[in-house]
Amino acid sequence: MHSSYLGIDFGTSNCTAGRLSQSAQPELLALEAGSAYLSSALYLPWPDSYDIEDDSQKKPSLAQLLRQPQMALLGQAAHDRYSTDPLGGIFIRSPKSMLGSRLNPLQTQLYQQVCGLMLSHIHQCADQSSQQHAEFAVIGRPVHFQGIDGADGDARAETLLRAAAASAGFREVQFAYEPVAAAVEYERTLTSEQLVLVVDIGGGTSDISLIRLGPSRAHQADRSADLLSHAGRRLGGVDMDIKLAIYGLMPLLGRGSLAQNGKPLPSALFSDAVNIIDIYAQEQFYQSATAKEISKLLEIAAAPAQVALLQTLYQQHLSYYLVQQAEQAKISLATAAQVQVNLDRLQPSLGTVLDNAMLDHALYVEMNSLRGLISDCLAAAGVIPDQIFLTGGASAASGVKRQLQQLLPDVPLIAGDRFGSVGKGLCTLAALHFA
Incomplete structure (x- = not known):
């Protein structure tokens, strides 16, 4: 078995990559500081020639910054730099979330370059770990990237990722459904054939698959015959974080408050402020026109201190700071009834208490959508699973288990490796394709 292949989980929140060891065990590579997980984040600092205090200077665009990829910081280094110097550049998180969208040619090029930077880092780590050039890869993909244009949107996303992978040095790329990869990893633990409902809720998408698994099927590279049904849409942990930020934290900043005429303030800016999924939208939010819009809100607000x-x-x-606080609250609420959220970077002693009632309110639409996906998948298959396998970083949300228990109260629920199952399964699938 040669080692010039990789299984890559190019995730919305984190990326992993690996291959099978000599003993045929999935082995994830160290992608940063000894960790197998590379946070899907980049920080592009302003060039030395740009002075943010000089209003006469035009702020460099994202396209201009990407012309110097050697300056980019990735993963935790990007988070650390943003935490200490949020004004010193552009911070990008979760570029995968927009793949498959209706991007114009410039936006497509930007996302391709951003994804290429991350895949280049993964490629370099793989080369260093084995001292052998990694030429081939199986990259995980959701059932649907966006859902806006169905198969056409998925094809656009694959085309973009193929181009990004080629720029990173990969000669051939195959794609595999992420829930199937998670199922392949779970299959390693089975001693008999099972019908398994795989519920994979990651940072950007929710994928539901009903698949037949068992030891006799474990060496097949093509599992399409075992995939009885699947459903998916762009609904994941980052969406949940944004919704919790909007409903739970943005009221502290004036969302839902009144104008002096007694009418509610326009809410669009409050949502735009935390739309971190869309790189282009964030770039637009931080243009000078937004400062003028906020000034207008301050003039008409009945409570200007909040809008300030x-x-x-x-x-x-x-x-990103605000969404990060929402994310930490969401994680804590998986095991606690309520959590104190502090926003000291906005204002000393600013904070609020969030509880599960607020989380349920913020995620009402998302949980209903998830219930619909599960129901659609079960209806399409026409059978009840023997087990439910739960994976993905956002699968720990209390509402997820509640939906499953209501729909399938008698089916055992098994929690897998929330962050590693997909990546490990892709190692196995990559070996079957390329080894």
């Missing part, structure tokens, strides 16, 4: 915090968020580039 939105102005602080804009001035200090704290969009």
Whole structure:
């Protein structure tokens, strides 16, 4: 078995990559600081020639910054730099979330370059770990990237990722459904044939698959005959974080408050501020036109002190900070009834308490959509699974288990490796394709 292949989980929140060891065990590579997980984040600092305090200077565009890819910081280094210097560049998180969208040619090029930077880092780590050039890869993909244009959107996403992988040095790329990869990893633990409902809720997408698994099937590269049904859409942990930020934290910044005439303030800016999924939207939010819009809100607001915090968020580039606090609250609420959220970077002693009732309110639409996906998958297969296998970083949300228990109360629920199952399964599938 040669080692010039990789299985790559190019995730919305984190990436993993690996191959099978000599003993045929999935082995994830160290992608940063000894960790197998590379946070899907980049930080592109302003060039030395740009002075943010000089209003006469035009702010460099994302396209201009990407012309110097050697300056980019990835993963935890990007998070650390953003935390200490949010005004010193552009912070990008979760580029996968927009793949498959209706991007114009410039946006397509930008996302391709961003994805290429991350895949280049993964490729370099693989080469260093084995001292052998990694030429081939199986990259995981959701059932549907966006769902806007169905198969056409999925084809656009695959085309973009293929081009990004080629720029990173991969000669041939295959794609595999992420829930099938998770199922292949779970299959390693089975001693008999089972019908398994795989519920994979990652950072950007929710994928539901009903698949036949068992030891006699484990060496097949093509599992399409075993995949009885699947359903998916762009609905994941980052979407949940944004919704919790909007409903749970943005009221502190004036969302839902009134204008002096007694009418609610326009809400669009409050949502735009935390739309971290869309790189282009974030770039637009931090243009000078937004400062003028916030100033108008301050003039008409009945509680201008709250809206002033939105102005602080804009001035200090704290969009990701706010969503990060929402994310930590969501994680804590998986095991606690309520959690204190502190927003000291916006204002000393600013904070609020979030509880599961607020989480359920914020995620009402998302949980209903998830219930619909599960129901659609079960209806298409026409059978009840023997087991439910739960994976993906956002699968720990309490509402997820509640939906499954309501729909399938008598089916055992098994929690897998939330962050590693897909990547490990892709190692196996890559070996079957390329080894």
